[in-house]
Amino acid sequence: MLRNKTIFAMLLWLACVANVQADDPQKQVAPIDQIVAVVNDDVITRNELDERIDVVKKQLQRQGTPLPAAEILQKQLLERMIMDMLQAQYAKETGVRVDDAEVDKSLQRIAQQNNFPSVDAFKAKLEEQGVDFKKFREEIRGEIIATRLREREVDSKLIITESEVDNYLATEAKQMGKGEEYHLAHIFVVIPEQASAEKIQASQQRANEALNQLHAGADFAQVAAGFSDAKDALQGGDLGWRPSDQIPPGFREVLQKMQPGEVSPLLRSPNGFHIIKLVDRRHHDTPMLITQTHVRHILIKTSDLVPDSEARSRLLDIKRRIEGGASFAEQARLYSEDGSASQGGDLGWISPGETIPEFEKAMNALQPGEMSGPVQTGFGWHLIQVLERRTTDVSEEQKRQQARLAIRAFKSDEAWQDWLRQLRDRAYVEYRDNN
Numbered sequence: 001m002l003r004n005k006t007i008f009a010m011l012l013w014l015a016c017v018a019n020v021q022a023d024d025p026q027k028q029v030a031p032i033d034q035i036v037a038v039v040n041d042d043v044i045t046r047n048e049l050d051e052r053i054d055v056v057k058k059q060l061q062r063q064g065t066p067l068p069a070a071e072i073l074q075k076q077l078l079e080r081m082i083m084d085m086l087q088a089q090y091a092k093e094t095g096v097r098v099d100d101a102e103v104d105k106s107l108q109r110i111a112q113q114n115n116f117p118s119v120d121a122f123k124a125k126l127e128e129q130g131v132d133f134k135k136f137r138e139e140i141r142g143e144i145i146a147t148r149l150r151e152r153e154v155d156s157k158l159i160i161t162e163s164e165v166d167n168y169l170a171t172e173a174k175q176m177g178k179g180e181e182y183h184l185a186h187i188f189v190v191i192p193e194q195a196s197a198e199k200i201q202a203s204q205q206r207a208n209e210a211l212n213q214l215h216a217g218a219d220f221a222q223v224a225a226g227f228s229d230a231k232d233a234l235q236g237g238d239l240g241w242r243p244s245d246q247i248p249p250g251f252r253e254v255l256q257k258m259q260p261g262e263v264s265p266l267l268r269s270p271n272g273f274h275i276i277k278l279v280d281r282r283h284h285d286t287p288m289l290i291t292q293t294h295v296r297h298i299l300i301k302t303s304d305l306v307p308d309s310e311a312r313s314r315l316l317d318i319k320r321r322i323e324g325g326a327s328f329a330e331q332a333r334l335y336s337e338d339g340s341a342s343q344g345g346d347l348g349w350i351s352p353g354e355t356i357p358e359f360e361k362a363m364n365a366l367q368p369g370e371m372s373g374p375v376q377t378g379f380g381w382h383l384i385q386v387l388e389r390r391t392t393d394v395s396e397e398q399k400r401q402q403a404r405l406a407i408r409a410f411k412s413d414e415a416w417q418d419w420l421r422q423l424r425d426r427a428y429v430e431y432r433d434n435n
Contacts (some may be wrong), residue, residue: 037078038430039085044078049134054078056225056234058130065236066219068226084142086423093143096152098144101181102376106140130207151356151378154415160404166353168403171249182247182255183279185220188230190272191323193421198330207266207273214263220277223420237277245406251276271417290352294387295363296328296345298336301380311381315374319383322371328385337380353405357386 034046056077060067067073091097092103104119105126111122123133172225192199210227214220222237244252254264255278264276298318300311318331329344336345359382362375366386375382 017021021416031223035432037082037432038091038427038428039082042085044081044085049074049078049081052081054103055131059234060225060242062129063221063236065225068222072226076228079229080231082427082429083420083424086427087146087149087420088142091149092228094173095302096145096148097139098148098377099306099308102144103137103141106144107137110140124196124338147357148378150412150416150419154419155354155356155408155412156379158408158411158415160407160411164407165400165403168245168407169399172245172403180244180283181241182244182281183241183248184255185224185237185277185279186230187224187233187237187275188272189227189274190229190417190421193418193425196358204266204273207275211263211266211275214275220263238279241282243406245402246317246409248410253282257383269414269423271414289391291389291391292349292351293363293389294349295347296332296385296387297347298328298332298383299338299380300335305389308376308381312374312376315381315383319371319373328371345385351401354401 026042035043036046036049045064053074056073057067068076087256107119107122111117111119114122116122116125126136164412187207187210189203189210191203195203206227210223213223221238224233224237227233231235232238247255249268251264251274254267255276258264258278260278260280262278264274264278267274267276284287298315300306300314302308302311314335318335322328322331325345329346332341332345335341340347350360352360354360356377356379358375358377362372362382363384363386366372368386368388370386372382372384375384
């Protein structure tokens with residue numbers, strides 16, 4: 001069954017038909033709104049799609065990116081709206097929630113990063129550019145939910161073996177370009193899960209069409225906006241600067257032969273077809289000093305039986321006991337719900353990038369000996385205490401850790417795309433042709 005939005009739209013349409021026919025039976029009535037896609041038990045309407053198209057057009061024009069053909073842009077945006085809706089539905093079904101306070105914090109951070117003195121000033125600027133701030137706010141909520149889903153469904157399940165690290169370091173030792181960084185843009189055309197030969201061929205033809213347009217002189221950002229299935233498509237497919245050790249070896253070999261401004265041939269991965277543009281490259285040989293943090297924590301997980309409010313309340317009770325003189329380590333052994341509980345919550349020395357962003361940000365804000373308030377991540381609620389810090393040069397173990405991070409980075413990207421494909425393939429999606 002369709003949800004209330006669909007039922008309401010249908011009833012309203014029927015009411016309008018009845019009223020007009022009562023006045024003039026010869027008159028024909030156009031629907032107030034149309035359904036363009038049914039996504040499980042929800043819908044996307046023509047007005048919603050048109051609004052998204054209008055926002056994206058303005059965004060591309062501000063960026064100076066030529067607009068893709070109207071039918072291509074509409075198709076791309078509809079697919080992205082479907083994927084956003086599927087993620088929101090799955091998050092709701094599995095208990096992933098993002099409250100208003102978290103959205104407010106994210107908006108404050110975005111405003112600061114864009115050099116606005118306050119969220120109100122940022123809001124005024126967006127509205128001046130024709131952006132509906134309420135919808136922008138909900139998009140930020142959706143981004144946070146997507147991040148939580150990725151952490152829970154993909155990142156928390158990745159396993160990096162020591163043999164993978166050994167192989168990676170051995171390959172790196174043989175590779176040229178150690179210490180090199182690449183500024184990349186890309187176009188990614190996905191292959192559906194368990195795709196037939198015909199669907200794989202259709203994806204390849206679509207990717208080849210994009211490549212042909214680039215060879216004919218089309219703007220890369222325009223082609224990315226029109227063809228790429230990646231989330232960064234509307235930013236011209238810009239990936240920013242990537243260290244060579246965070247690029248899959250097969251792609252890196254191609255990049256090493258390219259000059260800035262060149263576009264790669266069509267590249268294949270398990271998830272789809274890629275076109276990469278080398279925007280620029282740079283080299284650095286400076287040794288890297290890193291700050292490591294010795295930290296411990298107590299985790300209370302959330303679930304259908306333990307909502308956010310209860311988990312946070314439990315953690316506040318533990319915090320009060322510790323502040324009253326109880327041992328942090330003993331409280332962790334008694335109440336923490338992760339593998340570090342038996343070690344009194346001790347996570348050892350943590351290097352940058354080893355923990356999820358919310359945890360790392362809270363950890364970095366603490367002084368040695370200081371304890372945080374409740375910190376929420378995709379795993380639940382944490383109480384964090386920093387024990388000490390040190391600055392260290394890159395050691396053999398650090399090299400191995402950097403290798404683990406690099407392996408995790410591209411394994412995470414592939415696993416996330418695979419998870420999204422499976423989510424899409426399990427869904428009921430019906431397109432409505434209203435032309």
